[in-house]
Amino acid sequence: MSAIESVLKENRLFTPSDSFVKQANITLEQYHALCEKAATDYEGFWRDLANQYISWHTSFTQVLDESQAPFYRWFADGELNVSYNCLDRHLADKSDKTALIFERDDGTSEHISYRQLYERVCTFANALKAQGVTKGDRVIIYMPMVAEAVIAMQACARIGAIHSVVFGGFSAGAVKDRIKDANAKLIITANESIRGGKRTPLKATVDEALSEGDCPSVEKVIVLQRTETAVSWTAHRDIWWHDAIANQANTCEPTVMNAEDPLFILYTSGSTGKPKGVEHHTAGYLLGAIVSMHWVFDYKPNDIYWCTADVGWITGHTYICYGPLAVGATQVIFEGVPTYPDASRFWQMIEKHRVTTFYTAPTAIRSLIKLGADLPEKFDLSSLRLLGSVGEPINPEAWMWYYEKVGRSRCPIVDTWWQTETGSNMIAPLPGAFPIKPGSCTLPLPGIMVDIVDETGKSVPAEQGGSLVIRRPFPSLLRTVYNDDKRFVSAYFPEEFNHQLYLAGDSATRDAQGYIRIMGRIDDVLNVSGHRLGTMEIESALVAHPLVAEAAVVGRPHDIKGEAVVAFVMLKGERPTGEEATKVAAELKAWVAKEIGKIAQPDDIRFGENLPKTRSGKIMRRLLRSLAKGEEVTQDISTLENPHVMEQLSQST
Ligand code: PRX
DSSP: OOHHHHHHTOOOOBOOOHHHHHHOSSOHHHHHHHHHHHHHOHHHHHHHHHHHHOOOSBOOSOSEEOTTTTSOEESTTOEEOHHHHHTGGGHHHHTTSEEEEEEOTTSOEEEEEHHHHHHHHHHHHHHHHHTTOOTTOEEEEEOOSSHHHHHHHHHHHHHTOEEEEOOTTBOHHHHHHHHHHHTOSEEEEESOEEETTEEEOHHHHHHHHHHTSOOTTOOEEEEEOOSSOOOOOOTTTEEEHHHHHTTOOSOOOOOOEETTSEEEEEEEOOSSSSOEEEEEEHHHHHHHHHHHHHHTSOOOTTOEEEEOOOTTSHHHIIIIIIHHHHTTOEEEEEOSOTTSSSTTHHHHHHHHHTOSEEEEOHHHHHHHHHHHTTGGGGSOOTTOOEEEEESSOOOHHHHHHIIIIISTTTSOEEEEBOOTTTOSOOBOOOTTTSOBOTTOOBSBOTTOOEEEEOTTSOBOOTTOOEEEEESSOOTTSOOEETTOHHHHHHHHSOGGGTTTSEEEEEEEEEOTTOOEEEEEESSSEEEETTEEEEHHHHHHHHHTSTTEEEEEEEEEEETTTEEEEEEEEEESSOOOOHHHHHHHHHHHHHHHHHHTBGGGOOSEEEEOSSOOBOTTOOBOHHHHHHHHHTOOOOSOOTTOSOTTHHHHHTOOO
């Protein structure tokens, strides 16, 4: 049975225990009251939350400004600083509380209190200023998962610099594209990262990205010395982190920001062109992060919270760098990988740090089931009270295992649907308010007007698939695509829906109870191990190889990764076969890893003398998807320009 079919047949409901309900931040009654308030007084609903949860420097008078729709503005005359909200406001009563428990790859760990984190952020913020960074400048952060990554992000927020974090697994080409698009002034990196005992040369990758001299905007590179390994050095441009902070004061007045000043840019894949710089602004983003910490993660002051994401992704922004710190939580941050030194690392760390709230991705769960389904039993996981899932649909089998083996049938699972663009959780259980169902992210958060529609924008009936949209703007929604307002409008508020509905790009169904199931992307975006990849991006990388004439990339279901990447390639010369094909395929895989990063590397490359095209020259992707899955092609291929290539393309190399 395929994952999607098994999701559709799922009807089990799991009701939260009385003891969970008793202590929950949001009960069923409160949930109904919030929904009612949002339905009857939408602006008042958000105004109250913004006043309740954010410490404002200057209060706002207007809640939502729709005059430039779909360029919505929230709390637009308010002033605040995000770093102040994450650090300074906790100093009065949580100065000695642990903010970060940083566990290194080698298993050693370090506790950093709110006071210490505040001082380290201030010191580094002063260092950035000393290097010439001012409000509005773009700063690229290309770091390992270490405390300094969070410190760097918070320091940018403190002085009003706009950070753009680039995942440490991306290649020089991807780093360069992002530097150029953001016109970045400064880069923060480390000499190396260490994950699973393996070292990755981050600084050398930055050097390569900057080497051809075509990133003239970059004035300085700050380098954290994570290991003893020496790196090459460009005088006047490169500066060690420890030298940059030497002699800097450990206090730094937070820069007063307007609610609608940009906070960060994060690049993500879309269906066309290069990755988009998703731009989030100060107050709305912060509000989404805080509200969901309280509602979805049921945050309590005694929690030990752990989100296993990397700060290179939106989950690491909202649910590591900003949300948990804004509510004053103690959180674990982890440098390594779940399988090192062995597949019990997560369970061992939960036991060691007495983790209460654990948030991870289905792909990690599936791979850990495979590597040791019984391993969690060997550890004391009694501290856990809530589990979370994010990034891709979780199949009911993995959900049940997570629920029973990790949560010991005690802990609700919050399956959270959201996106880089939405900034914070959109559809997710409020775990003390209503029952959960395997494979369903359940119901939209109060105030998030989710709908499932047909191509005309009309709601579809229950159990019928459709396109997932959000009918009203909400505070944490992206404001634009960096430097590309037009793309923002066409990608997210398209003409087909009169520029009024936010188009998520996912398809979904709703059951009779209103519970939502995400079916997957409806555009040319793949979700490989929870990472979003544009098929076009991989195709562009492939055709940039001197041997390749044309390439088409599709996804294929994969047990662990969710989706695998299959590339259909036509070379400029003859179609390779046998050993030659294996050799060229390996070369092309390595090429994509170099152009984009290992995560984008095709799992399977197939060569044809041509690609299946209609007589008007369009590549028939639907056919390729069937071929990739190994399905028998039942479609009529008689209109194909070149039907004989089908046989060639069904063969893996
Ligand atoms: O297809 C949905 C899937 O991930 C996409 C967003 O990817 P990204 O911007 O990288 O953000 C990932 C982390 C929030 C969505 O369009 N997705 C995310 N969460 C879920 C999901 N699919 C199903 N269930 C989820 N809980």
